[in-house]
Amino acid sequence: MKIAVDAMGGDFAPAEVVKGALSVAREDSALTIILVGDEAAIRLQLASEGDIPSNITIEHTDEVIEMGDHPASAVRKKRNSSLVVCGQLVKSGRADATISAGNTGAAMAVAALDLGRIPGIERPAIAASLPTAHGATLLVDAGANVDCSPQNLLQFALLGSIYAEKVMGVANPRVGLLNIGGEAGKGNDLTKTTYALLESRPLNFIGNVEGKDVFEHAADVVVCDGFAGNVLLKTGEAVAEYIVTLLSQEAKAGGQATVEALGPPMKRLLSKIDYAETGGAPLLGVNGVSFISHGRSRAKAIASAIRAAAKAAGTDYVSTVRDAVPTFSEERP
């Protein structure tokens, strides 16, 4: 298994990316990691990290897509950028999956333009894994498509359902529609039309879900447009951070130096809500496995994303989606 890692992507690249890649390479010798980026910069970082395992290789590139670059035009112009070359490695079969903590829009563009969409899927989507009280819930779309049609959401449901089954190991995944009321007939024009479409297809559709249902793990897959999905994701992160800040202030006011002084329960909680534990988010609906990581990813988050990408690449997810699209596109008889 070979994973192409964008060594130049993210706020702490290449240092933290190289560190994360090294830690995975050392723990799993069956995995080959291709560090894609400026060879001199990568070698400099590797030199400071002790022995280099033989399952680390370098693919030199001399361009970088910056965070502020316009995604589609940067991908068209910077053909020798680390991000574009990562996509090319997967397309040509020299890598089985790729991950990047760089410009998310550009990573989406590479996936859509270079890997290409799976026939019948109009819009690739970002799938985010949310921690809940009883396991992970997959949110599709988490922010790639801000204006969606009911057909887009229907396709997100297919992409998410197969991902939950093949990669997350969930049998007959429960698919919920993010909405602002539980009953059928609730919601805006988009969700009302989508509800009927979801009912008409071979899915384990369980109906509408609200915020509280999402975090009680009422569904394995939650479908929504990328605007609502991104609001949910960022609000969830923000409230979690806000509560930790509040607890920290309270702890200090109580004479304790840090929130960790609240003891082992707080430490275990902090690790559960640490985004670094979940790593990256897959781009679904394209011909290959492509993960994106948070721009502020450190080594631990990069390592998690590499492991997640390797896991996904070890399944027949993409071919299953490709085979399922034609029959899924027809309504139930």
Next chain:
Amino acid sequence: MKIAVDAMGGDFAPAEVVKGALSVAREDSALTIILVGDEAAIRLQLASEGDIPSNITIEHTDEVIEMGDHPASAVRKKRNSSLVVCGQLVKSGRADATISAGNTGAAMAVAALDLGRIPGIERPAIAASLPTAHGATLLVDAGANVDCSPQNLLQFALLGSIYAEKVMGVANPRVGLLNIGGEAGKGNDLTKTTYALLESRPLNFIGNVEGKDVFEHAADVVVCDGFAGNVLLKTGEAVAEYIVTLLSQEAKAGGQATVEALGPPMKRLLSKIDYAETGGAPLLGVNGVSFISHGRSRAKAIASAIRAAAKAAGTDYVSTVRDAVPTFSEERP
């Protein structure tokens, strides 16, 4: 100051509503509370609560709008329901404000049909007060209007800005647009068009805000469509509850009986995120002060809502909005 309270609205009505009203009546003799609903049921509850202060009165009604009733048709048919009579009391000037923990849609319908919209305001909105690290942020719309035009959002900005100034006491309130990226040009069709409109009006518009900005109090007023606003609100509540559940599990696993055993810091935190502390949400854009409370409100939440409604009714909020609409509707020269 007279507040009409829907004694029949909410999961724990009339018992908890009566208790909440009594506690406010006892603490503030300048306030008269009109309990609207079934007189026998109200008197039965009052009888179990000790001496009845003279600033509690009863307005008998013999119909109730149930949680499951269709809002608009229930309001048209059940003209002697507690909710409709509450609206009539405000309209006729016999009360200065009203609150209900009953059917939210019906309360919206009473406000729009009986009190009536302020001329020039196309859609009344629900304003929710979010606790943040540095004070309250007003979210408009929190769920009343699931499909919105840019003009609707522009009007929500006016309604929220004047509310923050007049009722919350914020000078020159900062207005943010809920979006999924900070830069201008980010977002979906609705937010892109709204951004330009907000820039063209006499508002202290600070640009786009994301979930993290909201909980860091980057804006005093956050404007959004009711679908996104409701997703934000419910996700925030759900994540807060989820974290408390996690901490509770951790505390038990650590041999402690309840989350409170984590000590005073946790107790103070729980009180800060307790929705009962904030009470009700005002319906903005109608000719009068009307608050809605959570259906599962207990006495404490009802009391908070009554205090909030009295505070709003003591300002010139409604007339200020009425005067501001004509000039606000024109673009800046």
